[in-house]
Amino acid sequence: MDVSGDAGSTGEIPGILHLDMDAFFASIEVRDDSRLQGLPVVVGGAGARGVVAAASYPARTRGIRSAMPMASARRLAPDLVIVPPRIDLYRQISARVMELLGDVVADVEQISVDEAFLDVRGARRLFGPPEQIAELLRRRIREELGLPSSVGGSVSRAVAKIASARAKPDGMLIVPAARTAEFLAPLSVSVISGVGPRAQDALARIGVRTIGQLREIPRSTLTRALGPRAPEIAALADGSDRTGLGRRTRDKSLGTERTWDEDLTDPAEVRRCITQMADDVARQLRRGGFVTRTVVLKLRAPDGATITRSSTLDQPTSSGERLREQVVSLWERERSAMRRVRLAGVRATHLEPASGTPVQSELNARAAGWQDLEAAMDRALERFGTRSLGRGSTLSAVPDGTQRSPASPTSGPGTGPTGQPGPVGPHTTDRDGR
DNA sequence: TCTGGGGTCCTAGGACCC
DNA sequence: TCTGGGGTCCTAGGACCC
Numbered sequence: 001m002d003v004s005g006d007a008g009s010t011g012e013i014p015g016i017l018h019l020d021m022d023a024f025f026a027s028i029e030v031r032d033d034s035r036l037q038g039l040p041v042v043v044g045g046a047g048a049r050g051v052v053a054a055a056s057y058p059a060r061t062r063g064i065r066s067a068m069p070m071a072s073a074r075r076l077a078p079d080l081v082i083v084p085p086r087i088d089l090y091r092q093i094s095a096r097v098m099e100l101l102g103d104v105v106a107d108v109e110q111i112s113v114d115e116a117f118l119d120v121r122g123a124r125r126l127f128g129p130p131e132q133i134a135e136l137l138r139r140r141i142r143e144e145l146g147l148p149s150s151v152g153g154s155v156s157r158a159v160a161k162i163a164s165a166r167a168k169p170d171g172m173l174i175v176p177a178a179r180t181a182e183f184l185a186p187l188s189v190s191v192i193s194g195v196g197p198r199a200q201d202a203l204a205r206i207g208v209r210t211i212g213q214l215r216e217i218p219r220s221t222l223t224r225a226l227g228p229r230a231p232e233i234a235a236l237a238d239g240s241d242r243t244g245l246g247r248r249t250r251d252k253s254l255g256t257e258r259t260w261d262e263d264l265t266d267p268a269e270v271r272r273c274i275t276q277m278a279d280d281v282a283r284q285l286r287r288g289g290f291v292t293r294t295v296v297l298k299l300r301a302p303d304g305a306t307i308t309r310s311s312t313l314d315q316p317t318s319s320g321e322r323l324r325e326q327v328v329s330l331w332e333r334e335r336s337a338m339r340r341v342r343l344a345g346v347r348a349t350h351l352e353p354a355s356g357t358p359v360q361s362e363l364n365a366r367a368a369g370w371q372d373l374e375a376a377m378d379r380a381l382e383r384f385g386t387r388s389l390g391r392g393s394t395l396s397a398v399p400d401g402t403q404r405s406p407a408s409p410t411s412g413p414g415t416g417p418t419g420q421p422g423p424v425g426p427h428t429t430d431r432d433g434r
Numbered sequence: 435t436c437t438g439g440g441g442t443c444c445t446a447g448g449a450c451c452c
Numbered sequence: 453t454c455t456g457g458g459g460t461c462c463t464a465g466g467a468c469c470c
Contacts, residue, residue, distance in 0.1 A: 024470095044438080051438045053470090066470080071435045087440095112441090112470050196468045228444085252442070259438060294462085304437085310463060345439085 012177035014153045015121035015130055016245070018160035019137060021097065022148040022169045024114035025054035025090055029083045031146045040077040043085050044070055048261040053085055057169055093145060100140050104133065109245045115164075117157050119245050134172050154180065156241040162191050180239040185212030192236060194229065202226060211237050251288065255296070256280050257345025263302050264341040271331055277346040278327045282320035285348060286374070289355065291316035292348035295323055297330040300343035309334060316352055320374055323348070 021027065025043040030036045040059035044052045050070035062077045074080055094113045101108045104127060107119035120133045127133045134151040141149050152163025153174035160175075162184070167173035175183045189195050189203050189211055202225045208214050214222070214237040223230040235241040256277050264270050274297065285292060296310040309330045313322065327346055 047438095048435050049438070053438075067437080069435080069437050072437090074435095114470075194468070198467060255440080257439060261435090296463095306465085308464060312462065343438085347441090 012155050013121055013124075013130065014155050014160075014174050014176055015119060015124075016154055016157050016160045017118040017120055017130060017134055017137075018152045018157065018164040019101065019116050019118065019134075020150050020152075020161075020164045020168070021114040021141075022150055023054050023056050023060075024094075024147075025085060026056040026059070026083075027147050028086075028090060028093060030056060036081060036083075039081050040064065040079065041081045041083060042070075042073055043083050046070060046082045046084065049259050093147070096145060097141060097147075097149075100144060101137060104137060104140075107245055117160065117245050131172070131174050134174065138170075138172065156180075156236070156239070157243055157245070158193060158236045158241050159184065159239070161193055162187065165191065181215075184237065184239065185210065185215075187211050189214055192233060195233065199226060199229075251290065251351055253347055253349040253351060254281065254284055254288070254290070254292075255345060255347025256284075257298060257343060257347075259300070259343040260341075264344075265339065267331075267335045270335070270338075270341050270344060271328060274327050274331055274344050274346055275324045277344070278323035279320040281346050281348050282318055282323045282374070285318040285351070286354075289353060290348075290351040291318045291354050292323075293317075293350040293352070294348070295326040295330075296345075296347040296349060297327050297334075298343070298345035298347065299334060299338055299341055301338060302340050302342050304342075306343075307334070307338075310349075312350075316350075318354060 026041050029043060030041055036056075038058055039056070040062055041056040042052045042059055042064060043054045044050055048071075052064060052066050052068045052070060052073050054066055055064045055068075055073075059073070059077060059080065064073045064076055064080075070082065090113060097114075098108065098110050098116060101116055101118060105118045105120055105123050107122065109117045111117060118133075118137075120127075120130050123133055124130075127136060130153045134153060138149050138151060141147055148170040150164050150167040150170060151172045152160045152165070152167055153172075154160040154163055155177045159180055163173040163175050187210060189208060190200050192211070195203075203209070203214070206217065206221055206225050208217055208225075214233070219230070219234060222234055226233060232241075258273070258277070264273070278295075292313075293316045294310055294312045296308050298306065298308045300306045311326050311330055313326070317323070323346070
């Protein structure tokens with residue numbers, strides 16, 4: 001079916017574009033090392049429990065997909081090239097891509113590291129119809145950054161996203177308004193963003209596999225199968241979805257987690273790791289100019305069973321000491337039940353901008369002390385990298401007095417602008433008091 | 435050598451208040 | 453006396469996305 005081209009009888013302009021970088025991480029690695037050209041390349045962890053974060057197109061033709069366990073990928077391609085991720089570099093390039101988009105189109109909504117929606121209806125006078133704008137953007141990204149991208153266009157963002165996926169690699173597909181239904185009908189419901197394995201199962205049970213079939217189903221049946229999300233998905237299926245671009249929303253949570261190749265069995269070791277994670281999260285908060293009110297500890301047992309335990313402070317904070325206290329007290333409640341730990345993580349939620357948070361009036365001397373010290377450490381870390389500093393004994397708030405190993409190399413030099421250390425509330429306590 | 439790490443959003447139950 | 457209902461906050465879990 002040729003869906004690109006004529007404007008369609010409704011006359012509505014397919015002015016919502018979705019731009020998606022092709023195999024983003026893998027494309028960057030291939031660009032930077034010409035020997036990788038044409039080879040099955042994946043970016044990801046090479047360890048026993050590693051998974052594929054991104055796969056080059058030669059790797060994809062062998063059946064390799066992102067999120068696949070690395071062991072399976074190796075079986076599919078014994079000559080697989082595994083490249084460790086360079087997240088900071090990807091982030092820098094991502095920022096550059098978004099800048100390029102912003103130079104052409106005023107209304108850009110970044111939705112992940114490698115994709116964005118653009119509303120180009122206001123840019124037509126200057127740059128022409130959506131097709132022309134899409135080609136301009138793709139050409140600039142290729143010329144300036146040496147990277148391939150794909151663009152989908154439609155009257156709705158959901159359909160634009162589906163179109164960009166079908167334009168890959170290195171292509172463009174604009175769906176005219178009048179041909180939206182025709183375009184969607186044969187596609188699997190799984191292409192809809194928000195329809196994952198569970199929703200697919202639920203739909204399959206009522207005999208629905210394609211978007212065309214979805215459109216024929218009575219609304220009441222759909223609601224029984226999908227629950228409250230039914231109207232949204234139905235609107236997409238019949239082409240009436242007109243969700244506009246949202247303004248980029250502020251970060252809502254931030255955290256770090258780690259899966260070990262071999263399960264941790266020593267509670268002291270777990271505690272050491274999560275206190276280090278708490279420090280890392282606190283540093284990210286300060287760098288981003290945030291404070292948090294709720295700290296979440298996540299633990300996964302060897303059988304995959306996952307629990308989360310959270311604790312809400314009565315004053316927001318970005319202090320590593322506060323976060324460590326919370327996380328350790330949450331761990332103390334669970335350690336007897338969790339004998340072996342496959343994964344542990346620390347996350348801060350209910351983020352607020354640090355500047356908008358009232359500083360507590362009575363800073364005691366010790367609190368002011370650690371606040372200054374943590375800010376000084378942040379500055380040193382920004383300049384010299386994480387390995388340059390371990391926490392000294394003056395700040396050893398780890399209750400069991402365990403020696404802390406040097407911090408993990410999660411934030412190398414040049415990871416971002418120095419953040420303003422935010423005001424912190426030093427008198428926060430664990431609300432549930434355990 | 436069977437499943438990572440970063441997130442968002444939603445739901446449900448209990449506590450607590452009025 | 454023996455019991456409603458709404459609102460909000462907190463906690464926990466799960467589906468889903470890249």
